[in-house]
Every structure is written in structure tokens, then in C-alpha cells.
Amino acid sequence: MTNTTSTIDLARVEAFAGQVSADLTHAYHSISVHLGDRLGLWRSLADLGSATSAELAERSGLAPRYVHEWLCVQAAAGYVVLDASSDGGIDTFTLPAEHAMVLADDDSPAAIVAGFEVAAAVWASVDQLAHAYTTGDGIPWHAHDSRLFTGVERFYGTIYRTSLLAEWVPAVDGLSERLTAGIDVLDVGCGLGVPTILLAEAFPKSRFVGVDTHAESVERATAAAIAAGVSDRVEFRVASADDYDGSHDAIVFFDALHDFGDPVAALAHARASLRPGGQVIAVEPFAHDTLADNLTNPVALLFYSGSSYLCVPHSIADGETSLGAQAGPGRLLDAFRAAGLPTARVAATAANLLxxxxx
Known part of the structure; x- marks a missing residue:
């Protein structure tokens, strides 16, 4: 380090130390947010509306002293509102209905608490990440903590329930009409099958197959299809992006293309597996084509963090290409064209690229 104290802007040091201190505070708080989700505290408090720590402990079946301290944390963070007793009695805590939509209801379009489950899984993989950063090795999806699989299902499920049928299907030329009439659809990198099942529920005349290399995800997706009552038209199989068989009318990639070690090969196999008049469709995280432009996105830190902990390590484990979650439309369209799909276009942009x- 060559700077001396005479050249250091102490006001800038103080401001940056404050920023890092705030980040550290949020890191500590994220643990309690995840605990509240895992232990049902958010849902219990949402059901009660307002409660003392003893009432919340009784409702959730947890130890009162821990519940009280947890509520103090949430009051300090502004996640709950303290209704302080004016006569020195017992404090009551309120979870506003607006906060409950974010923290306590996975079916809410504002639900985001599952992201803390994903973060917990990443923390559990820190030693693997340190090794990967040192050696250049990849980390395959199956090697992560199992909370990653359920956390991703829940977190992305909110996006799929909000956008899939209302925005994405109508944006693809003729897709809604074809699905209504009945076609064969393949979901590559299906994970736990949330969007596949949503499509099957909405379009009962169509048939769906999901493939994924992660056997546990395939098993869970199969169980979810049975629970949703669509197993007569949905099947999940273990297969990779370039070795599944069969012919299909539409092949979809939901937040998966950038995770593959060879996305061009995945797209080329999709093209070869399409029937005449078929379509290849990919949903990817929204991004621009340059880092400078991506940094103007208010959620750039979230996107790049997820990419560096999950997407890039998996793609390195899977092959030689590593697009990352912020590839941008230019590189993604180049991959389509290199795979023999010259008509590729961006059909929609919002929180995602379609x-x-x-x-």
C-alpha cells in the first residue's frame, strides 16, 4: 500500500466504513430473517397480526426467551413495529400487512423471503467456493447445500407465477394458441418443475416433459406434479441439456441457459430436437451488454452475487463456457445464432429477458 495518511481522504474513509458497517449489520440480520422463515415465525406473526413475545412463542411452539430477542431484532430492523406499553407493561409487536406480503406468504407477488434460504445455502458452501476460487474448479449444482434447491424453487416461483402466463407466453408469437390446441413441450434444466407445472395447469391439452441432471430435483418435481394433479400430462426425467431424446414442438429454458457449460451445444440440441414450426424459448435474468450499464441496475449486486456463487461455478463444472447470469442480450443472441437459430430475437424485457x- 503506497498511500500515506497525508493523501487519504478521511471523510471518504469514514463514509465507506459506514457503508461496510451497514452491510455487516444486514449480514447479521439476514440470519434472523431466515430463522423467522424456517421456524414459521413470520407466518405465525402474520396470522396473529400483533402479539407479545409470549403469544408468538405459544403460537409458533418456540422458546419464549429466544422469540423475544428475535422480535427485538426485527423491531430494530423496522421489519416489525413495536407498540410500546405506556404503563411499563408488556410490549406488543405488529407485523404490518404490507410486510407480511413480503415475508410470510409465498403466494404473494411480493414474496422475497425465500432468497434468505438461498443465502443460507451459499454460506454453507463457502469452503467449496474458496477452493474453487483457488483452483479454478467448478461446483456442480448437486454439490450445494439442499436449501439451495428449495430456496430457488420458492424464490423463482414468485416470478414465474407473476410473469409466465400473464407476460411471457403472450409475448411469444403464436405460443398461447399452440399451447391451447395442444403441443409437446420440453423444459430443459427444469429444477423442481415450477414453470412446467404452471403451464400444464393452464394448458391441459398440451404435454410436458422436464429434464435435469440433478436426480433429487427430478424426484421432487415428479412429486409436485402428482400433488398438483397434472401427472397425466407432465413427466420429469434425468437428462442433460444435450443428450435428451424425442422430438418436441417447443423447448424452453427457464433461467438455465447461462448455467450450462456449453450453451451453444444446448441450443443446437434443442434445434435438432424441434419439429417443423417449433420454437426455442429462453428466460434469462435481465441484463445489458456492458458491465457499466449493468451497474446502473439497482439489483446489480444481487445478480452478480448469485452469478459468482452459483451460476459461474456450475457452468465451469459443466463445461468450458461460462456466460454468468448477466450475459446480456448480445451474447445470448450470439449463442442462439451460433447454434443455427438465426431468427432469434428478444421478445420481452422487464425483470427478465425473454x-x-x-x-
């Missing part, structure tokens, strides 16, 4: 190409 790309499609026909054959």
Missing part, C-alpha cells in the same frame, strides 16, 4: 427463435 428470447425466442423459430425453425
Amino acid at each position: 428470447l425466442e427463435a423459430g425453425v
Whole structure:
């Protein structure tokens, strides 16, 4: 370090130390947010509306002293509102209905608490990440803590329930009409099958297959299809992005294309597996084509963090190409065209990029 104290801007040091201190505070608080989700505290408090720590402990079946301290943390964070007793009695805590939509209800369009479950899984993989950063090795999806699988299902499930049927399907030329009439659809990198099942529920005349290399995810997706009552038209199988068989009318990639070690090969196999008039469709995280432009996105830190902990390590484990979660439309369209899909276009942009190409 060559700087001396005479050249250091102490006001800048103080400001940056304050920023890092705030980040550290949020890191500590994230543990309690995840505990509240895991132990049902958010849901219990949402059901009660307002409660003392003893009432919340009784409702959730947890130890009163711990519940009281947890509520103090949430009051300090502004996640709950303290209704302080004016006569020195017992404090009551309120979870506003607006906060409950974010923290206590996975079916809410504002639900985001599952992201803390994903973060817990990443913390459990820190030693693996340190090794990977040192050696250049990858970390395959199955090697992560199992909370990653359920956390991703819940977190992305909110996005799929909000956007899939209302925004993405209508944005792809003729897709809604074809699904209504009945076609064969393949979901590559299906994970726990949330969007596949949503499509099957909405379009009962169509047939769906999901493939994934992670056997546990395939098993869970199969169970979810049975629970949803769509197993007569949905099947999940273990297969990779470039070795599944069969022919299909539409092949979809939901937040998966950038995770593959060879996305061009995945797209080329999709093209070869399409029937005449078929479509390849990919949903990817929203991004621009340059880092400078991506940094203007208010959630850039979230996107790049997830990419560096999960997407890039998996793609390195899977092959030689590593697009990352912020590849941008230019590189993604290049991959489509290199795979023999010259008509590829960006069909929609919002929180996600929707790309499609026909054959």
C-alpha cells in the first residue's frame, strides 16, 4: 500500500466504513430473517397480526426467551413495529400487512423471503467456493447445500407465477394458441418443475416433459406434479441439456441457459430436437451488454452475487463456457445464432429477458 495518511481522504474513509458497517449489520440480520422463515415465525406473526413475545412463542411452539430477542431484532430492523406499553407493561409487536406480503406468504407477488434460504445455502458452501476460487474448479449444482434447491424453487416461483402466463407466453408469437390446441413441450434444466407445472395447469391439452441432471430435483418435481394433479400430462426425467431424446414442438429454458457449460451445444440440441414450426424459448435474468450499464441496475449486486456463487461455478463444472447470469442480450443472441437459430430475437424485457427463435 503506497498511500500515506497525508493523501487519504478521511471523510471518504469514514463514509465507506459506514457503508461496510451497514452491510455487516444486514449480514447479521439476514440470519434472523431466515430463522423467522424456517421456524414459521413470520407466518405465525402474520396470522396473529400483533402479539407479545409470549403469544408468538405459544403460537409458533418456540422458546419464549429466544422469540423475544428475535422480535427485538426485527423491531430494530423496522421489519416489525413495536407498540410500546405506556404503563411499563408488556410490549406488543405488529407485523404490518404490507410486510407480511413480503415475508410470510409465498403466494404473494411480493414474496422475497425465500432468497434468505438461498443465502443460507451459499454460506454453507463457502469452503467449496474458496477452493474453487483457488483452483479454478467448478461446483456442480448437486454439490450445494439442499436449501439451495428449495430456496430457488420458492424464490423463482414468485416470478414465474407473476410473469409466465400473464407476460411471457403472450409475448411469444403464436405460443398461447399452440399451447391451447395442444403441443409437446420440453423444459430443459427444469429444477423442481415450477414453470412446467404452471403451464400444464393452464394448458391441459398440451404435454410436458422436464429434464435435469440433478436426480433429487427430478424426484421432487415428479412429486409436485402428482400433488398438483397434472401427472397425466407432465413427466420429469434425468437428462442433460444435450443428450435428451424425442422430438418436441417447443423447448424452453427457464433461467438455465447461462448455467450450462456449453450453451451453444444446448441450443443446437434443442434445434435438432424441434419439429417443423417449433420454437426455442429462453428466460434469462435481465441484463445489458456492458458491465457499466449493468451497474446502473439497482439489483446489480444481487445478480452478480448469485452469478459468482452459483451460476459461474456450475457452468465451469459443466463445461468450458461460462456466460454468468448477466450475459446480456448480445451474447445470448450470439449463442442462439451460433447454434443455427438465426431468427432469434428478444421478445420481452422487464425483470427478465425473454428470447425466442423459430425453425
